[in-house]
Amino acid sequence: MKGKSYCILGLFIALCLGILGLFHFLNTDINYKNVQSGNVKGESSIIEVKIDTPFDTVFHFYKAVEGNNWELARVLVTPSLWEYLQGTGFDKKWENIKRKDPSLRFMLFIVRNHFFDEEKGEGWMMGRADWSSDMGKDYDFNSTVFLKKIGETWKITKIMSVSSIETVDNFYKAINEGNFLRMQELLTRRYWIKLKSSGVIDALQREQFAFRKGVYVVFYADDFVEKKNEAWVKGDVIWKPLTKQEKEIHVNIHLIKENNVWKIDKIVGHWNEEK
Structure with a gap:
């Protein structure tokens, strides 16, 4: 009987700890953590990302494309590039792709070559955007991404497909x-x-x-x-x-x-x- 009481007490304590852990998780910022001065946030978007390097900018740009989060995508590129992307229907194209394939996920941008001039605050990276799809479709593509540091933030100025x-x-x-x-x-x-x-x-x-x-x-x-x-x-x-x-x-x-x-x-x- 005594052993049974200890067992019940142990289960109760575990349950309480589990509830406290869940409460902590639900009250933790589900966005990207360790927010610092180099972060960017969409004006009315809940997504906040840390971008200390140009590689961060490219990664989060394509993650924004994956989620059709155009407010975040807009602040990761220069105004002129954003105007060009909207003019060419870039956002509508990816919204249509995502609608047809909800399983589409951006995995990473595999950098094969790059050059950055820290003094001038500009540079480029060449690589392959790697996507995953449960439907087995191939969305991967090679491209060269040009970036410029504006203030404390690296922004994409051009995405070039050769x-x-x-x-x-x-x-x-x-x-x-x-x-x-x-x-x-x-x-x-x-x-x-x-x-x-x-x-x-x-x-x-x-x-x-x-x-x-x-x-x-x-x-x-x-x-x-x-x-x-x-x-x-x-x-x-x-x-x-x-x-x-x-x-x-x-x-x-x-x-x-x-x-x-x-x-x-x-x-x-x-x-x-x-x-």
Whole structure:
């Protein structure tokens, strides 16, 4: 009987502690903690974020895009960029995407290259916005983000998608999706024939079809040179990421313009060796 009383008393104490813990959690600021002078807050938004570095600014901007929190997104960019984004329907586009895919989540911006001049308070970072979707849709994209320090806050001045990088990105996405017709469209005829005759295309089709564990291939750009009719894009190609067969290869991709459209004419780094 005495043991039973101790047991009941112990349960009661645990319950009280649990209630106190829950009360503390509910009364704790659910926004980002440790607010300091470098923080930004939307005028009528409850979201308050700490942005000590330009990397924080980029991360929280895309988190704001994920939640369609345009008040927060607006204060993380310059007025001129915000005007441009609204004029191009950027907010409406992402609202539509989120409506169609409520599971969409921004994970992180994977920085591949960057440069910042602390004295001038400006710089840029190149990387890949990594998104997650329960529907299995691919929203990832490579871009270059330019920033400027205004007062104590790093603000985005421009988000640039380089057309030659987009072509390379779309090429590897086509492989990942098993869309070899689209893949062919992104190559010059000469390079397609070369890959086809060497057996690369048939091998890719067989391997991609047999791979059912998730993402087959992903591309991360880290540098580029783009001229009027010729471009070079450098980066890393990761085959079968997050698996035991994962293999990362650095590539240098040559593109040329045909009828004002970028097409891949050569890839140095793979297909002249085993993946």
